[in-house]
Amino acid sequence: MNLTGFLALTEREISRFLRVWQQTLIPPVITSVLFILIFGYSLGSRIRDVGGVSYLEFIVPGLVMMGMIISAYSNSSSSVYISKFQGNIQEYLVAPVSYWQIILALTIAAVLRAMLVGISILAVSYWFVPFSLHHVPVLFYFMLLTSLLFAFAGIATGLWASNWDQVNVFSTFIITPLTYLGGVFYSISSLPLFWSTAAKFNPILYMVDGFRYGLIGVADVPVVYSLMVVFVLTALFFILCVQWFRKGYKIRA
Amino acid sequence: MKATADLDHEDTPKLSIEKGEKNMTDAITIHQLTKTYLSGTVALKGITFSIKAGEFFALLGPNGAGKTTAINIITGLANKTGGDALLFGKDVVKDYREARALVGLVPQEFNVDQFEKVSKVLYFNGGYFGLSRPERFNRIGRLLKDLSLEEKRDTKFRELSGGMKRKLLIARALIHDPPILILDEPTAGVDVETRRFLWDYFRQLNRQGKTILLTTHYIEEAEELCQRIAVINKGEIVALDKKQNLLALLERETMTLHLKRKIGRIPKQLQKYHPQEQDAIITIEYNPQKEEAQEILDAIQAAKLPLLKIETSRTTLEDVFLHLTKK
Ligand SMILES: Nc1ncnc2c1ncn2[C@@H]1O[C@H](COP(=O)(O)OP(=O)(O)OP(=O)(O)O)[C@@H](O)[C@H]1O
Ligand SMILES: [Mg+2]
Numbered sequence: 001m002n003l004t005g006f007l008a009l010t011e012r013e014i015s016r017f018l019r020v021w022q023q024t025l026i027p028p029v030i031t032s033v034l035f036i037l038i039f040g041y042s043l044g045s046r047i048r049d050v051g052g053v054s055y056l057e058f059i060v061p062g063l064v065m066m067g068m069i070i071s072a073y074s075n076s077s078s079s080v081y082i083s084k085f086q087g088n089i090q091e092y093l094v095a096p097v098s099y100w101q102i103i104l105a106l107t108i109a110a111v112l113r114a115m116l117v118g119i120s121i122l123a124v125s126y127w128f129v130p131f132s133l134h135h136v137p138v139l140f141y142f143m144l145l146t147s148l149l150f151a152f153a154g155i156a157t158g159l160w161a162s163n164w165d166q167v168n169v170f171s172t173f174i175i176t177p178l179t180y181l182g183g184v185f186y187s188i189s190s191l192p193l194f195w196s197t198a199a200k201f202n203p204i205l206y207m208v209d210g211f212r213y214g215l216i217g218v219a220d221v222p223v224v225y226s227l228m229v230v231f232v233l234t235a236l237f238f239i240l241c242v243q244w245f246r247k248g249y250k251i252r253a
Numbered sequence: 254m255k256a257t258a259d260l261d262h263e264d265t266p267k268l269s270i271e272k273g274e275k276n277m278t279d280a281i282t283i284h285q286l287t288k289t290y291l292s293g294t295v296a297l298k299g300i301t302f303s304i305k306a307g308e309f310f311a312l313l314g315p316n317g318a319g320k321t322t323a324i325n326i327i328t329g330l331a332n333k334t335g336g337d338a339l340l341f342g343k344d345v346v347k348d349y350r351e352a353r354a355l356v357g358l359v360p361q362e363f364n365v366d367q368f369e370k371v372s373k374v375l376y377f378n379g380g381y382f383g384l385s386r387p388e389r390f391n392r393i394g395r396l397l398k399d400l401s402l403e404e405k406r407d408t409k410f411r412e413l414s415g416g417m418k419r420k421l422l423i424a425r426a427l428i429h430d431p432p433i434l435i436l437d438e439p440t441a442g443v444d445v446e447t448r449r450f451l452w453d454y455f456r457q458l459n460r461q462g463k464t465i466l467l468t469t470h471y472i473e474e475a476e477e478l479c480q481r482i483a484v485i486n487k488g489e490i491v492a493l494d495k496k497q498n499l500l501a502l503l504e505r506e507t508m509t510l511h512l513k514r515k516i517g518r519i520p521k522q523l524q525k526y527h528p529q530e531q532d533a534i535i536t537i538e539y540n541p542q543k544e545e546a547q548e549i550l551d552a553i554q555a556a557k558l559p560l561l562k563i564e565t566s567r568t569t570l571e572d573v574f575l576h577l578t579k580k
Contacts, residue, residue, distance in 0.1 A: 002350065008380020087364030091425075094328045094358055095381035096350040253290060253331045 005097040006105055013109030017075055024075070025116055028067035032121045035063055036128050039185060050187050051218045060125045061212035062184025065146060067121045069179060069204070072114035072150035073157075073171060076106050080158025081167050089251055099245040103155065103238075110151035111144070118143055131216055138223060139214030145230045146207045150175075152237035159244050159251065178204045188220050203233055279341075280306045280433050280464035281327065286336035288322050288488075296322040298488040299336065304466060304481075306341075306432070309459045311475035312468040314485035315578055320468040321361055323485075324437050327466075328358045340433060354382065357426030361437040363418050367411040371402060371421055374410060375428055382429035389428070396424040399454070416443040423451070427458075434458060436467045440474065452477060472571045486578040501542070505568045508549060510535040513559040520556035533561075 017024040040056035050058040083089040092102055125131075133139060153170070161167045182204035188196045199205055200221075210226030213219035219226070243249075281304040288297040296319045304310045312320050325331035327338050327345055329352075338345045343352040365374055372393055379389035397403045400420040405413060413421065419439065426434060436455070440448045455478060459465050469475055475482050475496075482499055484492040492499060512533040519528055519535070526549060528537045535558075537549060546565070553560070 002383045004383045004385065005381045008377055011380070012377045083366070086367055087360075087362060088366045088369075090330055090360065090364045091378055092381050093330055094353055094356075095378070096353045096383065097381055098350065248332060252329075253325070 002096050002098075002101070005092075005095055006101040009092055009097060009102065009105035010108050013079060013105055014112060016079060017109065017113050024071070024113060025120065028071055028117045029120045029124055032063040032067055033124060035059065036125060040128065050190075051220075053216055053218055054129065056129045057131055057216055058187070058212075058218070059185055060122075060129060060131065061215045062179075062182070062208045063125065064118050064121045064215075065142070065204075065208045065211050066179050066184060068114040068118040068143065068147050069150050069175060069207070070171070071117040072110045072147040073154040073175060075110040075113045076151045076154030077158040077161075077167050077170075078154075079106060079109070080155050081161050081164070084158065084251060093248075093251065099242065103152075103241050103245055106155055107148065107151045110154060111147040114147035114150070115143065118147075133215060134217035135214045137214075138227075139211065141227065142207055142211035142214055142230065145234050146211070149207075149230065149234040149237055152234065152241050155241045156237060156244060159241075159249055162250075175204075178202050179208075181205075182208050183220065184208055203229060206230055278306050279303045279339075280308070281310075281466060282337070282339040282342075283323070283327075284337045284339075286323065286326065286338055287334045288319070288326060288331065289334045296488055297326075297334075300485065300488070300490050301336075302483050302490060302493055304464060306464050307459070307462055308481065309455075309465045309479045310467070311479035311482045312466065312485055313470065313472065313475045313482055313574065314468075315470055317487075318485045318578075319488040320485060321437055324358070324360075324435055324466070324468060328356060328435065329353055330360075354429070355431055356433040356435060357429065357431040359419075359422045359426045359434070359436045359439045361441065363410075363422065365410045365418070365421065365425075367409070369410055370407050371397070371410065371413070372406045374421065375424060378425050379428045384429055392428050392430065396427055400424050416447045419443055420447075420451075423454075432462070433464045433466070436465065438469055439467070440469075440471070472569070472574055484574060484577050491577045492573075499573060500568070505538050505572075506541050506546070507566050507568075508537045508539070508546070509564040509566070510537070510553065510558065511561040511564070513561050516558065520558065522552045522556040526552070 036056065036059070039059055047055040049055070080089070157167060157170045181199065182202050183199065188199045188205065191199065206221060206226040206229040209219050209221050210223055210230065213223045213226070245251075283303065284301050285299045286297055286301070287295075287299050289295050300319070300323065312323065314320050322331060326333045327340070329345060329349055333346070340352045340355045343355065345352045369377075375393045375396065376389055379392060384392065397406060400423060402417060402420055402424065405417060410418065410421065419442065423436075423439065426436075434455075439455075440451055443451065452474070455465060455467075459478075465478075467475065467479060479496060481493070481495050483490050484499075512535065515533045516530075519530060523535075523537070526537045526539060526544075528535045539546075539549060550563075553563075
């Protein structure tokens with residue numbers, strides 16, 4: 001097995017986003033701070049407690065998930081798309097590295113970037129609203145699986161996309177709306193029945209809700225459900241990536 | 254000129270494969286390789302050839318002949334439709350990791366991260382091929398020196414000139430010191446001096462024992478460098494032979510007689526040579542292996558033509574090539 005090849009690719013993928021850390025690590029943290037200032041402080045002061053916690057405390061887990069989702073997705077989708085576009089994806093297609101090693105290297109970099117962003121947002125938020133970590137394994141599970149899920153989704157989109165707009169279509173029309181509707185800013189139990197039922201078809205709800213449970217111990221959905229939903233989705237996207245890489249979908253004619 | 258139907262008078266590799274023997278001294282074995290793209294384009298119609306270890310072999314053909322397609326299948330960049338491709342007996346699909354470790358590819362198109370520095374490109378690629386860091390630094394120093402790219406070590410790929418980019422692709426292909434080197438139009442877009450330099454470098458690599466498969470549509474390049482040449486056209490090998498044989502097979506000399514005036518009728522002394530007459534010019538083609546030039550000259554003299562001057566010319570590989578691919 002070519003462990004060196006795998007490590008070199010991982011190193012390359014990590015250096016790719018660290019090289020421009022100002023563009024890859026800082027913006028999501030700033031966005032979160034803005035949300036905290038706008039919603040938490042100015043508007044949130046008029047909102048009463050949600051499920052027994054302050055509004056500010058309620059939105060922090062959602063902000064962390066939002067930052068992590070976008071970071072993991074952007075990292076792998078742009079890496080795959082750009083290297084496909086520039087042709088340098090061929091550098092590792094002609095090398096003696098296997099498909100799963102390529103997927104793993106791309107994934108490790110995306111997960112690392114998401115984790116760095118997630119931990120930074122947590123740290124900055126703590127300065128505004130001190131919280132205790134309610135259930136660390138659950139908390140970590142949602143951080144890890146959510147970044148894995150969106151790393152895989154990013155790889156798949158990067159392979160599928162034929163132009164840069166298509167890379168953005170998925171984030172603009174699917175990820176962003178679903179994140180905003182996914183209970184980042186409100187509890188779905190406060191919605192009318194129809195909408196709270198509709199919200200349950202939104203996969204991001206389970207990530208935000210499960211992570212919120214891990215962080216502050218408050219959840220709308222039983223946490224076991226959330227654990228399972230996220231696991232199944234991650235597995236599905238993983239299988240999709242493996243299949244596409246094996247076939248060389250859009251990378252090998 | 255008359256075409257000979259079967260120009261391939263060597264033992265083709267299909268014989269040894271059909272007997273079930275794997276010839277381990279063959280660096281590259283291509284057997285009945287076919288490729289139909291999803292678009293429906295048939296790029297390869299079943300090509301067969303083998304390249305011995307240490308050989309310098311050219312795949313010569315016009316644009317769209319299928320050269321890059323064949324190379325992409327060998328190196329794992331395209332999926333074959335049928336047939337087999339082996340590198341030192343390793344199947345490029347089944348034993349893809351072993352096969353890929355044996356080959357370095359200089360692709361036709363620049364496929365490098367535009368923002369990566371020269372030394373980093375080599376560093377990462379060395380890694381992909383399993384080289385330890387010290388080995389990589391060692392090879393990088395050596396290759397940058399050999400290809401006079403030392404000054405550009407910290408330059409981003411997109412800031413290199415076209416010729417330097419080509420050289421970097423060559424350095425990248427050699428980073429893991431592979432026994433097989435595949436060059437897909439390696440001198441496209443480089444100046445004459447650099448081309449000469451690269452030719453010398455390729456010859457040197459070949460002398461050191463590397464098997465080289467070169468694709469080109471510069472006939473001069475194939476003639477200059479290679480021992481054997483396969484001519485490919487529209488997805489088929491139309492000729493495969495040693496360079497000299499390929500030439501000899503269609504070797505012709507042409508004698509051109511410029512006359513003072515048009516004569517209208519071919520003198521009978523010359524008729525056995527089937528001359529062509531156009532205005533005041535008569536051309537006689539002959540095979541120097543069969544006919545004596547002196548004999549023809551004597552006939553010309555006997556015919557008492559109003560001669561202005563006589564020119565002779567030899568067919569070049571170019572003529573052979575045009576002849577083979579014009580069908
Ligand atoms: N990715 C692809 N999808 C569909 N058709 C392709 C693809 N790549 C090449 N072809 C077609 O296959 C045929 C052979 O192309 P190929 O690139 O192998 O030719 P070539 O001999 O390398 O030509 P050149 O000298 O121009 O580089 C052409 O008709 C080309 O249009
Ligand atoms: Mg080509």
